[in-house]
Structures are given as C-alpha cells and as structure tokens.
Amino acid sequence: MSKVDGKVDGKVDIEISEVGPRDGLQSIATVMPTEDKKRWIAALASAGLQEIEVGSFVPPKLLPQLADTAEIVRYAIGIGGLRVAVLVPNLRGASDALAAGAHKLTIPLSVSETHSLKNLRKTHTQVLEEVRGIRALLDALPPDQRPQLEGSLSTCFGCTLEGPVSEDAVVRLGGQLLDAGCDEIGLSDTTGYGNPVQVRRVLRKVWNALGRDSLNGIHLHNTRGQGLANVLAAVEEGVTTVDASMGGIGGCPFAPGASGNIVTEDLVFLLEAMGYRTGVDFERLLSARAVLAAALPGEPLYGFLPEAGLPRGFELAGERAAEPV
Numbered sequence: 193m194s195k196v197d198g199k200v201d202g203k204v205d206i207e208i209s210e211v212g213p214r215d216g217l218q219s220i221a222t223v224m225p226t227e228d229k230k231r232w233i234a235a236l237a238s239a240g241l242q243e244i245e246v247g248s249f250v251p252p253k254l255l256p257q258l259a260d261t262a263e264i265v266r267y268a269i270g271i272g273g274l275r276v277a278v279l280v281p282n283l284r285g286a287s288d289a290l291a292a293g294a295h296k297l298t299i300p301l302s303v304s305e306t307h308s309l310k311n312l313r314k315t316h317t318q319v320l321e322e323v324r325g326i327r328a329l330l331d332a333l334p335p336d337q338r339p340q341l342e343g344s345l346s347t348c349f350g351c352t353l354e355g356p357v358s359e360d361a362v363v364r365l366g367g368q369l370l371d372a373g374c375d376e377i378g379l380s381d382t383t384g385y386g387n388p389v390q391v392r393r394v395l396r397k398v399w400n401a402l403g404r405d406s407l408n409g410i411h412l413h414n415t416r417g418q419g420l421a422n423v424l425a426a427v428e429e430g431v432t433t434v435d436a437s438m439g440g441i442g443g444c445p446f447a448p449g450a451s452g453n454i455v456t457e458d459l460v461f462l463l464e465a466m467g468y469r470t471g472v473d474f475e476r477l478l479s480a481r482a483v484l485a486a487a488l489p490g491e492p493l494y495g496f497l498p499e500a501g502l503p504r505g506f507e508l509a510g511e512r513a514a515e516p517v
C-alpha cells in the first residue's frame with residue numbers, strides 16, 4: 193500500500209477530528225503563543241489529521257487563550273488537505289469565522305438549558321435564533337464557498353448543573369438545530385457522564401427520529417474514564433467521526449467538573465489496533481505531542497500509548513490484510 197503524509201492511500205474508515213487547539217487550550221490558563229500554535233497545528237496535520245478545530249470566535253475577554261483565532265485560521269487554511277474547523281457561539285462569531293476563511297463552523301447548543309445560560313448566556317430559543325441567522329449568512333454565499341455548519345448538542349448524556357438529561361430533549365433539540373439550518377448535528381458528553389449503553393441508545397434514537405445522515409460525529413470526555421469504551425460503542429453503531437484532543441487536554445470552562453477530552457494518541461491506537469484506518473502516522477503524532485509539550489511546559493499531558501509505546505511489530509490498519517471488525 194502506498195503511504196503518503198501519514199495517510200494510507202488517503203482513505204480513512206474513522207476520521208479523528210482534533211480539537212486540542214480549541215477545546216484543549218480553552219481550559220488551560222497559559223496562553224500559548226501564536227507561533228507555537230501554528231507549529232503544533234502544522235505538526236498535527238503532517239501526522240495525517242484531516243480536520244482540526246483550531247480555535248473559537250468568542251470575546252477575547254472571555255477566553256484570551258483563543259484571541260488569535262482569526263490569524264490561526266488564516267494560517268491553517270494554507271495547509272493543504274486540512275479542514276479547518278472553529279467554534280462559534282453566535283452570529284457575530286460566525287461572521288468573523290467566514291471573514292477568516294474557516295471551512296467548518298460548530299455552534300454548541302446545550303441540552304441542559306442551565307448550562308446553555310452559563311456557557312452562551314442564551315436560552316435554547318435564543319441559540320436557535322443565532323443558528324437561523326448564521327444559516328442566512330451562509331446561504332448568501334455561493335454554494336462552493338459555504339462552510340459546513342454543525343450544531344453540537346452539549347451535555348447530551350448528563351450535566352453537572354442539571355443532573356440527568358432527557359434523551360427525548362436530545363432528539364427534539366437535534367431536530368430543531370437541523371430545522372434552523374445546521375447541515376448536521378453532533379453529540380457531546382461535556383462532563384463525561386456517558387456510558388456505552390447510553391451512547392448506543394441515544395444514537396439509535398437520534399437516527400430513528402432524524403435520519404441516518406443527521407449525525408456522524410461524537411465528542412467525548414474522559415472525566416470518569418469511560419471515553420474509549422464510549423468510542424467503541426459509538427463506532428460499532430456507525431459513527432464515523434470522533435473528536436479527540438492531543439494529550440487529553442480540554443474541558444468546557446463554563447461546565448463545573450468538566451475535564452479532558454479523550455486522548456488522540458490512545459484513540460488512534462485503539463482504532464488502528466481494531467483494523468480501522470485513521471490515516472494517522474504514529475511517529476509524526478508523537479512528534480506533534482513533543483511540539484505541544486514544549487509549548488506548554490509544566491502542563492500535564494495524558495495518554496497511555498505515549499508512555500508505553502507501540503507494541504513490537506505493530507502495523508497501521510491499512511498496511512494489514514485484516515478487515516475492520
């Protein structure tokens with residue numbers, strides 16, 4: 193098999209969307225210098241990650257760590273083959289993201305309205321109004337210049353502020369996000385409450401109600417150690433995009449108790465070991481981790497694979513004859 197830039201024939205079975213430069217950095221007090229961010233993003237892309245969430249268009253007073261997002265987007269869109277994603281909390285953020293040239297916008301809608309008020313200072317109705325405004329903005333562009341718009345349903349599996357979250361509400365709000373103009377929705381376990389049985393059940397409910405194309409991606413946190421078990425459940429159900437963060441850094445600063453994302457390095461190993469192609473090259477991924485470690489001295493980076501290393505003789509999934517399970 194030919195292997196170019198960490199991708200085996202350019203094909204992947206499961207796409208890993210790297211959210212470290214956004215979700216990871218938003219929860220760390222240190223502001224990473226812009227040039228370090230660029231080096232890190234370039235290293236992540238060179239490892240074969242095809243989608244990277246590089247920042248958020250939020251008021252710099254709120255998250256100074258991401259104040260350079262416009263410059264970072266302008267840099268990242270110059271990296272060939274990379275889909276440059278950003279988080280936008282409202283129409284103003286979407287307009288700034290368009291001006292910078294982002295390829296994908298994600299707006300969070302928290303199923304827990306208490307969390308929505310903490311995070312975006314908006315009710316469900318107000319967030320949906322922002323989505324309609326963003327849709328109108330995008331529809332004014334020629335079709336080939338329209339970024340993809342994803343509605344990310346936060347606190348889908350429970351919330352530290354409200355406790356259990358209604359699965360019917362997840363489905364209802366997902367439908368409302370699509371009606372308001374999102375191209376697709378994603379499920380997010382903001383505070384790491386989910387378990388594999390629940391992940392399977394919620395995915396089936398969403399797909400049954402809203403159609404198979406409504407949702408392809410999931411965003412999981414490892415707060416209670418369920419992250420990779422939840423990935424396995426999601427992937428076996430048919431999810432094809434999984435968010436992860438290098439070194440497991442991250443967490444929503446406006447959700448009490450939220451902590452790190454699932455670790456990209458461990459996720460790549462899990463998927464490749466099972467026979468799914470991710471397109472990611474381990475050596476280059478570990479080089480990207482070294483760039484991150486140097487840029488954030490003293491910050492803990494998590495992950496088992498970087499500590500233990502690859503098993504002897506391990507091959508990328510695409511280099512083996514084995515079919516994905």
Ligand SMILES: CC(C)(COP(=O)([O-])OP(=O)([O-])OC[C@H]1O[C@@H](n2cnc3c(N)ncnc32)[C@H](O)[C@@H]1OP(=O)([O-])[O-])[C@@H](O)C(=O)NCCC(=O)NCCSC(=O)C[C@@](C)(O)CC(=O)[O-]
Pocket residue numbers: 215218248249250251252254255279281282284285286300311312313344345346347380381382383411413443444445446
């Ligand atoms: C939505 C707001 C802006 C409302 O905040 P607000 O204070 O209600 O905003 P406002 O509309 O009243 O405006 C206040 C000021 O901010 C400005 N402003 C207004 N919007 C913007 C913007 N986009 N960019 C830059 N500036 C902006 C606006 O122009 C004004 O400026 P002033 O007149 O005072 O000079 C705020 O609450 C916000 O940005 N929240 C985002 C918080 C956030 O980033 N949370 C973390 C991401 S979500 C997450 O982590 C979960 C997720 C996605 O990872 C998935 C999961 O795990 O669940």
